Amino acid sequence: MIAHSIFFYFFSIIAIISAIMVTASKNTVHSVFFLILDFISISCLFIMIGAEFLGMIMLIVYVGAVAVLFLFVVMMLNVAQQKNQWFLSESSSRHIPMGLIISLIIFFELLIVVGGWKYKPDLVNSTNISINNDISNTHSLGQVLYTDYIHIFQISGMILLIAMIGAIVLTYRQREGVKKQSYLKQISRERSEGVEVLEVPSNKGVQIDD
Amino acid sequence: MEYLNIIFQEVYKILFLLVPVLVSVAMIVWLDRRVWAFVQKRQGPNVVGPFGLLQSLADALKYIFKEIIIPASSNKVIFILAPIITMTLALIAWAVIPFSENQVLANINVGILYIFAISSLGVYGIIMGGWASNSKYPFLGSIRSAAQMVSYEVSIGIIIINVLLCVGSLNLNDIVIAQQDMWFIIPLFPMFVIFFISALAETNRPPFDLPEAEAELVAGYQTEYSGMMYAMFWLGEYANILLMCALGSILFLGGWLSPIDLYPFNLIPGAIWLIFKILLLFFLFALVKAIVPRYRYDQLMRLGWKIFLPLSLTYVILTASYLFYFNLLPKI
Numbered sequence: 038m039i040a041h042s043i044f045f046y047f048f049s050i051i052a053i054i055s056a057i058m059v060t061a062s063k064n065t066v067h068s069v070f071f072l073i074l075d076f077i078s079i080s081c082l083f084i085m086i087g088a089e090f091l092g093m094i095m096l097i098v099y100v101g102a103v104a105v106l107f108l109f110v111v112m113m114l115n116v117a118q119q120k121n122q123w124f125l126s127e128s129s130s131r132h133i134p135m136g137l138i139i140s141l142i143i144f145f146e147l148l149i150v151v152g153g154w155k156y157k158p159d160l161v162n163s164t165n166i167s168i169n170n171d172i173s174n175t176h177s178l179g180q181v182l183y184t185d186y187i188h189i190f191q192i193s194g195m196i197l198l199i200a201m202i203g204a205i206v207l208t209y210r211q212r213e214g215v216k217k218q219s220y221l222k223q224i225s226r227e228r229s230e231g232v233e234v235l236e237v238p239s240n241k242g243v244q245i246d247d
Numbered sequence: 248m249e250y251l252n253i254i255f256q257e258v259y260k261i262l263f264l265l266v267p268v269l270v271s272v273a274m275i276v277w278l279d280r281r282v283w284a285f286v287q288k289r290q291g292p293n294v295v296g297p298f299g300l301l302q303s304l305a306d307a308l309k310y311i312f313k314e315i316i317i318p319a320s321s322n323k324v325i326f327i328l329a330p331i332i333t334m335t336l337a338l339i340a341w342a343v344i345p346f347s348e349n350q351v352l353a354n355i356n357v358g359i360l361y362i363f364a365i366s367s368l369g370v371y372g373i374i375m376g377g378w379a380s381n382s383k384y385p386f387l388g389s390i391r392s393a394a395q396m397v398s399y400e401v402s403i404g405i406i407i408i409n410v411l412l413c414v415g416s417l418n419l420n421d422i423v424i425a426q427q428d429m430w431f432i433i434p435l436f437p438m439f440v441i442f443f444i445s446a447l448a449e450t451n452r453p454p455f456d457l458p459e460a461e462a463e464l465v466a467g468y469q470t471e472y473s474g475m476m477y478a479m480f481w482l483g484e485y486a487n488i489l490l491m492c493a494l495g496s497i498l499f500l501g502g503w504l505s506p507i508d509l510y511p512f513n514l515i516p517g518a519i520w521l522i523f524k525i526l527l528l529f530f531l532f533a534l535v536k537a538i539v540p541r542y543r544y545d546q547l548m549r550l551g552w553k554i555f556l557p558l559s560l561t562y563v564i565l566t567a568s569y570l571f572y573f574n575l576l577p578k579i
């Protein structure tokens with residue numbers, strides 16, 4: 038049990054420090070790296086409470102895919118060279134009260150949710166899911182998702198698909214003058230189309246149409 | 248005292264796994280160069296030791312004594328971290344590889360997800376190395392590599408789903424045991440081919456070694472690295488290749504199962520069969536390197552997203568329908 042709490046505090050301290058460093062570090066690329074560290078330590082915490090599937094999916098989805106795209110964008114925009122002067126600049130003094138208000142609202146919301154969950158358990162109506170300790174985490178998650186909540190699960194998948202297609206459609210633009218390779222055209226070329234044998238008169242040459 | 252004992256035992260086990268992996272990485276580099284040379288009718292490294300077996304050790308010694316140069320304009324912390332991360336990630340994934348029914352360092356329930364997660368983290372070593380070098384070639388190389396690895400991971404993930412549909416468990420040992428009657432390479436042969444090609448792309452092997460295409464990018468993300476740090480990238484890369492071979496043999500070639508379940512073959516320990524299968528797959532990797540020209544970047548992306556992804560998704564639907572229709576879905 039001692040080892041358990043040592044690891045718990047170890048990961049939570051790393052998670053909190055790196056979360057602070059995401060906003061505080063001056064280099065934006067460093068911020069993304071701290072964000073990744075935060076994701077990793079949170080997935081370690083998930084694994085520690087026995088949610089191994091969730092922890093691994095967190096690693097695969099957030100660290101393996103989402104954060105890579107974050108890094109991509111941050112590196113491509115070339116904001117790495119721009120130092121983050123947020124705490125020093127004049128204009129930031131206007132943003133600080135706004136940020137404080139938003140974080141206070143989030144804090145109270147969390148307080149209400151966690152407090153209600155702790156002291157009034159009947160407020161949260163999710164007790165019809167029984168937890169079976171005999172089967173593994175992944176199996177029980179699958180059973181809940183694919184039997185009890187199959188329609189909601191499928192609808193959320195459809196929403197994600199539509200969002201993905203929408204993002205592609207919105208950013209797609211047909212550009213003029215871009216050379217594209219058509220594999221079908223290349224493969225189906227015949228010799229007669231490509232090669233032409235001409236009689237070349239001596240000292241005259243021939244005109245080749247382009 | 249008891250804690251100390253447990254820690255000592257675990258450290259012993261880890262060393263017993265890691266030292267052979269590192270030695271075999273050195274040997275596999277030699278094998279790779281040798282196969283490559285023989286295909287091109289050359290001799291390859293054959294001077295140091297018998298058949299040139301000690302060539303990799305000589306190379307490693309050379310790397311250790313070379314000076315580590317850190318570019319003045321680089322981001323020093325991340326520059327040093329990048330090869331360390333690459334190598335660590337390549338080595339920790341070996342923790343869940345089962346060498347026989349009981350010989351596995353950590354027999355966790357979500358073993359396949361663990362390997363998948365670790366291999367998806369592998370892209371960070373490359374991105375960090377390329378970005379921290381603060382130089383054009385490494386940066387271009389790392390951007391290419393990140394896009395390539397992320398796209399091919401998608402198809403590898405869907406191929407893994409195919410196998411998991413037939414197994415009903417995420418545990419690597421269960422995956423191996425489920426192949427006792429028939430290796431998955433037989434019903435899922437198209438998936439094995441796609442997995443093999445995706446594994447080539449995932450580990451930046453030729454013909455998909457665009458991140459380090461020497462004709463265009465000098466050495467990609469490794470351009471600014473020297474000495475031991477370069478050697479660590481290189482070790483990590485080959486450890487990853489071995490890991491992909493191990494994953495392929497566990498998913499499709501029956502892992503530590505013996506190919507013929509008869510008397511004299513049963514006696515051979517599972518670890519030997521697994522190593523044999525890994526070597527077989529690696530031999531194919533080395534052959535491909537020697538005989539296939541490099542892909543162009545847009546062709547690579549097209550192959551990943553427009554061909555492999557739809558194909559493997561279709562095969563998931565086929566597998567699921569087949570298992571459902573004939574009532575063969577694994578019972579939990």
